[in-house]
Amino acid sequence: MRADPPVQLPNDYPEIRAGVRALCADFPPEYFRDIDARRAYPEAFVDALTRAGWLAALIPAEYGGSGLGVCEASVVMEEINRAGGNAGACHGQMYNMGTVLRHGSAEQKARYLPAIARGELRLQSMAVTEPTAGTDTAAIQTVAVRKGERYVVNGQKVWTSRVQHSDLMILLARTTPMAQVKKRSEGLSIFIVDLREALGRGLTVRPIANMVNHETNELFFDNLEIPAQNLIGEEGRGFRYILDGLNAERAIIAAECIGDGYWFIDKVTRYAGERVVFGRPIGQNQGVQFPIAEAYIELEAANLMRFRACELFDAGKPCGAEANMAKYLAAKASWEAANACLQFHGGFGFAADYDVERKFRETRLYQVAPISTNLILAYVAEHVLGLPRSF
Ligand SMILES: Cc1cc2nc3c(=O)[nH]c(=O)nc-3n(C[C@H](O)[C@H](O)[C@H](O)COP(=O)(O)OP(=O)(O)OC[C@H]3O[C@@H](n4cnc5c(N)ncnc54)[C@H](O)[C@@H]3O)c2cc1C
Numbered sequence: 001m002r003a004d005p006p007v008q009l010p011n012d013y014p015e016i017r018a019g020v021r022a023l024c025a026d027f028p029p030e031y032f033r034d035i036d037a038r039r040a041y042p043e044a045f046v047d048a049l050t051r052a053g054w055l056a057a058l059i060p061a062e063y064g065g066s067g068l069g070v071c072e073a074s075v076v077m078e079e080i081n082r083a084g085g086n087a088g089a090c091h092g093q094m095y096n097m098g099t100v101l102r103h104g105s106a107e108q109k110a111r112y113l114p115a116i117a118r119g120e121l122r123l124q125s126m127a128v129t130e131p132t133a134g135t136d137t138a139a140i141q142t143v144a145v146r147k148g149e150r151y152v153v154n155g156q157k158v159w160t161s162r163v164q165h166s167d168l169m170i171l172l173a174r175t176t177p178m179a180q181v182k183k184r185s186e187g188l189s190i191f192i193v194d195l196r197e198a199l200g201r202g203l204t205v206r207p208i209a210n211m212v213n214h215e216t217n218e219l220f221f222d223n224l225e226i227p228a229q230n231l232i233g234e235e236g237r238g239f240r241y242i243l244d245g246l247n248a249e250r251a252i253i254a255a256e257c258i259g260d261g262y263w264f265i266d267k268v269t270r271y272a273g274e275r276v277v278f279g280r281p282i283g284q285n286q287g288v289q290f291p292i293a294e295a296y297i298e299l300e301a302a303n304l305m306r307f308r309a310c311e312l313f314d315a316g317k318p319c320g321a322e323a324n325m326a327k328y329l330a331a332k333a334s335w336e337a338a339n340a341c342l343q344f345h346g347g348f349g350f351a352a353d354y355d356v357e358r359k360f361r362e363t364r365l366y367q368v369a370p371i372s373t374n375l376i377l378a379y380v381a382e383h384v385l386g387l388p389r390s391f
Helices: 014-025 029-037 043-051 070-082 091-103 106-117 238-274 286-314 320-344 346-350 356-367 373-384
Strands: 125-127 143-147 150-161 168-174 188-194 203-207 216-227
Touching: 014 070, 029 043, 029 356, 070 091, 070 238, 070 286, 091 106, 091 125, 091 188, 091 238, 125 150, 143 168, 150 168, 168 238, 188 216, 188 238, 238 286, 238 320, 238 356, 286 320, 320 346, 320 356, 320 373, 346 356
Parallel strands: 125 168
Antiparallel strands: 143 150, 150 216, 168 188, 203 216
């Protein structure tokens, strides 16, 4: 029997960390602050990351990538957030990649992966969520009907991110009506949509203004035609494939929260040591120290679970429980750190120039997306602990 992989320590991967930190040094918090104020996309940053090969981390060497695992990919994303940036602008390619790698055909991999590795194509979008279904993914109503060598797609998606900065998108649609399948999660399929061909030819995109500077959209499909060869894996098994990919997504987003959390702890620790009120640094008061210490303890614990989830994923082992728990712990810890950081900056926490309010908004997202905290609790209660199903 294969032994479990050794547990990585949170500060392992020094070369990756040093490389990403060096790149991020050219894109300091001022850069992201300006992008946030203009509600723009950090194009120069994502380009630099692509040119340096970091966004091809998961692509196997035979297709021109670095052939690394989710452990390493998650460190790349962590370091971006730890440096004051926002990996949300480019994390999609990391977790979408797993879907193509694990379930794509040899022909699909040969067609897309080398071009993605060279930075000529971006695979940054995934369209799963729908306005009426919400978290109940099996209830989606977008349909793809096979007509000869094409599928014809009709329906609507919401919160599909980075469509404007992606060439390819993973789409989940129902290919067999719910009434004709035994389990409601059957009969769903995933496709690669070439956005360059689809936009204006059956696909309409409407941006959603939102609290974070996160480029995200409503999508409307009106008889969009997709070549049948763009179906990923077997027709009808898309829900299972999406779940596999979601575990990588949860582990990578946990790492981003860890990066945020350390950024908040560093920032508030420095500030609390320097800011003098009533003749002493505010950090000398235990009322200030304890929430910071508590957030740090929770962050360190979350980080261990994050590496556990990444290692299991990379070893091809089941990791649903660990990936969900890592995401839960990391999002909670980064939020506690954010709250302490904002609170102990006093009024300055609200000033855009300090970056705290921006990072506060950015990290808050992860209590809701890509999966809400309640749904993780339900998963652990019902799938790990075996309590009766609530839905
Ligand atoms: C900025 C942003 C970017 C996003 N990007 C993408 C993307 O690129 N692709 C994509 O497909 N989706 C994306 N999403 C969607 C995201 O994954 C969903 O918003 C999230 O999964 C929650 O779904 P919902 O918004 O439909 O909430 P709902 O499912 O309507 O739930 C609303 C609330 O009710 C709670 N709730 C629901 N059911 C239960 C229950 N049974 N028990 C307890 N509580 C329950 C939930 O926890 C939640 O807090 C994005 C969302 C945002 C905000």
